[in-house]
Amino acid sequence: MITLDKCPLCSKENLVKKLDCIDHSTSNEIFTIVSCETCEFTFTNPIPKEENLGEYYKSDMYISHTNNTKGLFNWMYQTVRKYAVGTKINLLKKISQKENHLDIGCGTGEFLNACQNAGYKVKGIEPSEIARDQAIKNFKLSVSDNTNLNQFKTEEFDSISMWHVLEHIPNLNETIKEFDRILSQKGKVIIAVPNHKSWDANYYKEFWAAWDVPIHLWHFSRNTIEQLFSKYNFKLKKTKPMLFDSFYVSLLSEEFKTGKKKFVRGFIIGLISNIIGILTKKGCSSTIYVFEKQNKAI
Numbered sequence: 287m288i289t290l291d292k293c294p295l296c297s298k299e300n301l302v303k304k305l306d307c308i309d310h311s312t313s314n315e316i317f318t319i320v321s322c323e324t325c326e327f328t329f330t331n332p333i334p335k336e337e338n339l340g341e342y343y344k345s346d347m348y349i350s351h352t353n354n355t356k357g358l359f360n361w362m363y364q365t366v367r368k369y370a371v372g373t374k375i376n377l378l379k380k381i382s383q384k385e386n387h388l389d390i391g392c393g394t395g396e397f398l399n400a401c402q403n404a405g406y407k408v409k410g411i412e413p414s415e416i417a418r419d420q421a422i423k424n425f426k427l428s429v430s431d432n433t434n435l436n437q438f439k440t441e442e443f444d445s446i447s448m449w450h451v452l453e454h455i456p457n458l459n460e461t462i463k464e465f466d467r468i469l470s471q472k473g474k475v476i477i478a479v480p481n482h483k484s485w486d487a488n489y490y491k492e493f494w495a496a497w498d499v500p501i502h503l504w505h506f507s508r509n510t511i512e513q514l515f516s517k518y519n520f521k522l523k524k525t526k527p528m529l530f531d532s533f534y535v536s537l538l539s540e541e542f543k544t545g546k547k548k549f550v551r552g553f554i555i556g557l558i559s560n561i562i563g564i565l566t567k568k569g570c571s572s573t574i575y576v577f578e579k580q581n582k583a584i
């Protein structure tokens with residue numbers, strides 16, 4: 287296990303325990319989540335060593351990497367995912383008409399394939415061999431197993447996307463620093479991450495499915511992700527709630543809390559969270575953030 291004694295965001299040592307969470311998906315081990323009293327950044331601490339993290343991904347519930355349509359829950363997930371690809375493409379078109387796009391953690395490649403069909407020149411990164419093989423086989427995409435961004439040239443891309451990926455990446459600061467290098471001027475980063483300040487997170491507390499310890503290393507809010515990107519020359523340009531995620535996360539959280547699939551209740555909680563998220567500054571269960579690379583001061 288690795289214990290951080292400094293905040294990865296502001297480097298201060300004022301870390302306080304926030305809550306203990308069980309890894310419901312794989313190990314049933316308990317992990318602690320801490321918050322920095324200075325900047326509010328929240329993260330799992332301690333975390334397994336990088337070489338052991340893979341063990342915690344071996345779960346049937348981790349369905350984003352497979353295309354199993356068995357069961358109502360998975361069917362719903364897959365159906366929503368198809369719809370979600372369309373809304374993601376529309377967002378990309380709106381913010382970047384330039385051609386070179388990188389998707390980090392591209393999974394089985396549905397989004398990247400849609401980008402390619404929309405006229406973008408695309409590259410992907412996907413460490414999971416099963417997912418990567420499907421992306422290459424099904425869509426003939428260029429997908430690398432190498433997660434190190436130093437493989438890319440300076441200003442190689444005009445836009446980068448990470449759909450629920452940043453919270454999994456151990457070297458957080460180095461990654462955002464590399465975004466600044468590999469993006470062209472005014473390049474855009476599209477990041478989707480869970481929002482632990484959402485109403486459903488507060489309602490489910492330690493049962494909130496999007497804590498997803500230990501594979502979610504970092505737990506963002508609008509405030510902390512904005513601080514993080516501003517360290518590396520990026521400005522927040524746009525946010526967009528992911529309304530379907532509230533339902534998915536609430537259904538899963540209900541199951542963690544009660545041991546049963548409670549569709550109606552999960553749906554109602556997701557709906558309340560979305561309404562409150564839109565009407566207040568809390569934000570929804572998951573949010574998409576668009577950051578823009580700023581010109582450096584001369």
Ligand SMILES: [Zn+2]
Nearest residue numbers: 293296322325
């Ligand atoms: Zn801090």
